[in-house]
Amino acid sequence: MNAPILSARGLQKRYGRVTALNDCDFDLYPGEILAVIGDNGAGKSSLIKALSGAIRIDAGTITLNNEEVHFSSPLQAQEAGIATVYQTLALSPALSIVDNMFMGREIRAEGIAGRWLRKLDHGKMREIAREKLSELGLMTIQNIDQPVETLSGGQRQGVAVARAAAFGSKVIILDEPTAALGVKESRKVLDLIQDVRARGIPIILISHNMPHVFEVADRIHVHRLGRRLCTVAPDDCTMSDAVALMTGAKAPPGESIAA
C-alpha cells in the first residue's frame, strides 16, 4: 500500500487527571474510508479534535503528506486541507446556504470594488455553490439563498459535507454524520460519502452505527482506552467481533496484544 496521507504517532492528551489520548497512533491511506469506532469515553472525539486542530496535543506528531504539521486552530487544519464536518455541523442557522458554504473563504469581487471596498462577488459564490451541490446530487434544495435553519437534517448534513468537499480538501473527517438522521436520510448521507470517496478524497468516519460502518468502510480503526487497539477489515470481521473488540470483550487479532 502507499504511504499514509495522514498519520499520527504517540499522541498524548490529558485533561487534568483524565488521559484522553494515551500514546495513540493513527493512519489514513489515500482514497479510503476509514471508520473510527470505540466505546463512549474511549477518546475518539479527542483523536478527531487533535487531527482537526480543535485541541492542542500534549505530545506526539501528526504528519500530512509526509510533512509534520502543528495545528493550533481549526482554521490552520482547514488551510492545510483537513476539513471536518462536526456532529453539530458548525453551520450558522440564520445565514443562507451560500453564506455557510463560503464561510471563512468568501470570494471578493474583482476590480476596485473588491480591492478597495472589499465587496463580495455574490453571483460567483452562488454559481459555485450550486455547482458543488449538484455534483453531489443535492440540488433538491430549491433556493440556494434560503437560511440553513429551514432545511431538513439530511439537507443540512449535505450542505456541511458539500462545504467540506468543495474546497480542495485532502482529507474529510465526518463525526457521527448519521446519528441524528432517519433511515432514509441516513441512506442519502451514506451515498454522499461514497460519492465523495469516488472523487478520490479519503474520509475518516466516526460512527456508532455498526451497519453503516460495515457498509461503507474500507478499514476500521478500533479505539479503546485512549489508543488504537487495532485496525480490522470489515470483510474479515463481524459486527459482533468489532463490538467485542471495542468493549474489551475480545483481544485484538494478529501479532501481539499491544501492551
Add this chain to the structure above:
Amino acid sequence: MSETIPPTRRSAQDFETAVDSADRRVAAFDPHRRGPVEKLQHVLHSNPTLVPVIVLLGAVAVFGVVSGSKFFSAFNLTLIMQQVSIIGILAAAQSLIVLTAGIDLSVAAIMVLMSVIAGNLAVYSGVPAFLALIIAFVGGTAAGMFNGFLVTRVKLPPFITTLGTWSIFYALNLWLSGAQSIRSQDIDSAAPLLKVFGETIAIGPARITYGSILMVLVFLVLWYMLNRTAWGRHVYAVGDDAEAAELAGIRTGRTLMSVYALAGFVCGIAAWASIGRVGSISPQAFYEGNLQSITAVVIGGISLFGGRGSILGALFGALIVGVFQSGLRLAGVDVLWQVFAIGWLIIIAVAIDQWIRKVSA
C-alpha cells in the same frame, strides 16, 4: 460463532430493503395548507426589516390624519430626523454589538466622554479643532476596544462589561469636564468646526441638518459592510452561533474585537454630531442615550439573541420613536403617555421577533 454470520457489506442493509417500497418523499409540505398567518410569518422571517417599515409608514399615516399638516409637513418630518439623529447614530453602533448577541450600555457614555475631550482640547487647550476631533475618534475606538478586550479576553458577559464601563466613562467625563458645560459661544469663537453638524440646508420648508445626513450615511456605510463584505457575514455568523463560526474557521475573537472597536469609533462620530445638535457640550447630556439606542435597535427588529435583523431596522426604529413622540406631542398628549407608548412598542417588537423566529421551512 463468528463464522456462522456472513459479513454483509457494500449493499444496503437487509432491514433497509423495505424502505425501497416505502413512500420516497421526505418531509414534503403541502403548500396549500399554509394559511395567511403562516405566509405572513414566512415573509417577515425572510425580510426582518419589513415590520419596522410598516410600523413607521403606518405611524406617519395615522399621525398625519390625526394632526393634519401640523405633523405631516416637510418641516416637522425633517425636524424628527434632526431630533433622532444622535440616538440614531448611537443605535447604529448598538446594532453592531447586538448583532453579535451582545449589548452595549456604554455607547452614550463613550460619546459624551469624547465630546468633552474634543471640546476641552479645542476650546481650552488651543488644539486645532480637526486634531481634537481625530483624538475623539481614536479615543472612541480605544474605549470600544476596552469593552472588546473585556468581552473577548477576560470573557466577561457584554452586559456586565458595559454596565461597568458605563459608570467608568461617565465618571471620567465628570472629572474631565469638572461637571461644567462648555458654552455655545465659546465653541463658536474657538472651534466652530465642532458644531458643523448643527448647520442646516433649507429646501423650501424642510430643514435638513448635516447631522441627519450623517446619520443616514453612517447607516448606509455600515449596511454595506455588514451585507456586502466577508467581515459582515462573519459578524452575523458569530452572533448566530459563535461556536459554529469558530469551527467553520472564523477567528471569532478577532471579529468581536473589530465590532467593539468599530462601535466605539461610531460613538466618536456621534460625539462630533452631538456637539452640533446640542450646541454646547454638556457632561450631563444624553444620560438616557444608552437605553434609547437599545430601544431603537429592538423596535427595529434586530434580535437580542444575535445574528438576525438588518442594521437599517435600527434606523427605522429610531425614526419610529421620533414619530411617536412628535405625533403624540402634537396631538396634545401628555409626555408620560409618550413614554408609555414607547414601552409598549418595545414589548410588542420583541414579541413579534420571538414569533417570527419560530418559523419553520
